[in-house]
Amino acid sequence: MPTNIWILCGKQENWNIALKDGIWGLTSKLVGKWKYLKEGDWLIFYANNPIAGIIGLGKMQAKFKQNQPLWPDEISKSEVLYPYRFEFQAEYVLPETQWKNNKIKINLPIGFYSGINLFDDQDLIDEIERKLKKQWNEEYSFKESSIAAPKNTTEDSILKETVDLSHDKVKDMIFEIGKIHHYITDKEYAINSDRLDVVWRKVEKSVPTYAFEVQIGGDIYHALGKLKHAYDIWNSNIYIVIDEKHRNKIEELLAGTFHEITNIIKIINLSQINELYDLQINDVKLRKKLLLP
Numbered sequence: 415m416p417t418n419i420w421i422l423c424g425k426q427e428n429w430n431i432a433l434k435d436g437i438w439g440l441t442s443k444l445v446g447k448w449k450y451l452k453e454g455d456w457l458i459f460y461a462n463n464p465i466a467g468i469i470g471l472g473k474m475q476a477k478f479k480q481n482q483p484l485w486p487d488e489i490s491k492s493e494v495l496y497p498y499r500f501e502f503q504a505e506y507v508l509p510e511t512q513w514k515n516n517k518i519k520i521n522l523p524i525g526f527y528s529g530i531n532l533f534d535d536q537d538l539i540d541e542i543e544r545k546l547k548k549q550w551n552e553e554y555s556f557k558e559s560s561i562a563a564p565k566n567t568t569e570d571s572i573l574k575e576t577v578d579l580s581h582d583k584v585k586d587m588i589f590e591i592g593k594i595h596h597y598i599t600d601k602e603y604a605i606n607s608d609r610l611d612v613v614w615r616k617v618e619k620s621v622p623t624y625a626f627e628v629q630i631g632g633d634i635y636h637a638l639g640k641l642k643h644a645y646d647i648w649n650s651n652i653y654i655v656i657d658e659k660h661r662n663k664i665e666e667l668l669a670g671t672f673h674e675i676t677n678i679i680k681i682i683n684l685s686q687i688n689e690l691y692d693l694q695i696n697d698v699k700l701r702k703k704l705l706l707p
Contacts, residue, residue, distance in 0.1 A: 419456040419533040419556050420447075420474075421526060426461050426513070427486050429469065433459075433507055435617040436475075439485060439496025444529050448498040451477060456556050457502050458533065458542070460522070467517025468542065470507030471554060474500060476623050478649040484619055501616050501623060506552050518545045579684050584628045584655055587691040588612040594694050597623070605647075608640055613650075621648040628655045630684070634663055638672045638679075645675060653680045655687050 422438055432438050438457075440448050451474050459470040477500040483489045485496060508516055520542060523535070533539065539556055546552045579587075585601055589612050592599035597614035603622065613622035625644040627637040641652040652675065656664060661681070668676045701707070 417454055417456060417556075418450075418452070419458065419539065420451070420530050421458040421460050421522070421533045422530050423460045423462055423522075423526060423528050426465055429459065429461050430510070431485060433470070433504060435484075435620075436501050436504065437484070437499055437616060437620065438502060438530075439480075440498040440529055441496055442498065445498050447530050447532070448477060448500070450532075451500060459507070461513060461517070462528075465513050465517055467513075467519045469513050469517055470504060471546075472502040472504045472507075475503055476501045476649075476651055478621050478623065479647070480619075480621050482619050499620075505554070506550070508550070516549060518542060518549055520545075579630070579688060581628050581630050581632075584630070584684065584687060585611050585626075587687055588626050588628070588655070591691060591694050592624070594698060605640060605643060608643075610640055610644060613644075622650045624653065625650040626653045626655060629660055629664070630657045634660060635667060635671070638664070638667055638675075641679060642672055642675050645678060651680075652678060653682055655682045655684065658683050658685075 422432075424432070424438075453474055453476065455474040457472040457474055458468055459472065461467065461469050477498075479497050480499050481494055481497060483492060483494055484499075488495050520538060523531075525531075543554060543556065546554055589599045589601055592612070592614040595614075597616065598618060598620075600613050600615070600622075601611065602609045603613040603625075610622070610625050611628045612626040614624040615622050622644060625641060625648075627641055629637050637654060641654060644650040645652050654664065661683075664681065668679065672679075
């Protein structure tokens with residue numbers, strides 16, 4: 415699918431929070447646009463008056479619903495006004511001290527000054543690209559997607575090696591990988607009357623962006639049920655980490671009882687999570703040795 419371009423318009427105080435936490439929120443009236451958002455879409459950050467201009471750019475990452483106040487107007491009213499939220503990765507943001515004098519000023523179409531709007535005016539897009547280079551010395555082409563096309567490596571991705579790891583050890587690995595990537599990580603995270611093995615959250619007040627179940631032994635049906643529930647109520651990215659001997663049973667359940675999440679859930683085996691953990695830990699050690707951030 416082609417990469418879309420969206421413009422996000424909001425108050426200066428809301429951008430202060432959004433850029434710190436990497437989260438934007440929409441009202442229930444805009445749920446249709448929220449559903450249309452996809453990973454990798456370009457986001458243009460526009461601060462309304464008194465700034466009245468573009469202050470940064472980003473890429474859409476993951477969507478979720480939330481029932482906890484985050485924005486100043488929500489907190490003052492003790493009410494969730496923007497439940498449909500999504501995480502973004504900032505590509506470039508002006509320092510706040512430069513917002514007023516170095517923002518990119520453009521004439522937006524009528525009705526664009528709140529929430530989110532699909533941006534498809536090619537002349538205006540070209541103008542923004544020119545101004546990015548001239549004012550910020552930054553070159554971006556909104557016609558190009560930064561997401562690489564997936565490779566057809568089905569056989570390569572399903573490793574058959576057996577790795578002797580305990581349930582708790584694998585949970586610890588996933589927990590540590592999340593911390594390395596600056597997520598708030600939790601083990602045994604409550605989901606109604608049950609608990610997920612590990613979750614990663616973007617900020618303290620956020621619902622889980624990533625939810626993991628480790629399936630070395632035990633009830634596969636129950637593990638898939640918890641992950642499906644996490645997807646249903648939070649729109650979490652869901653993963654099941656398995657001993658390879660369980661793959662056939664999991665695929666059978668995903669083709670039947672849990673067919674709704676067949677194309678959503680990601681299956682990782684023990685060899686893959688073990689390899690990823692080793693790579694991440696070695697990377698951290700080497701960066702510390704070289705005094706790199």
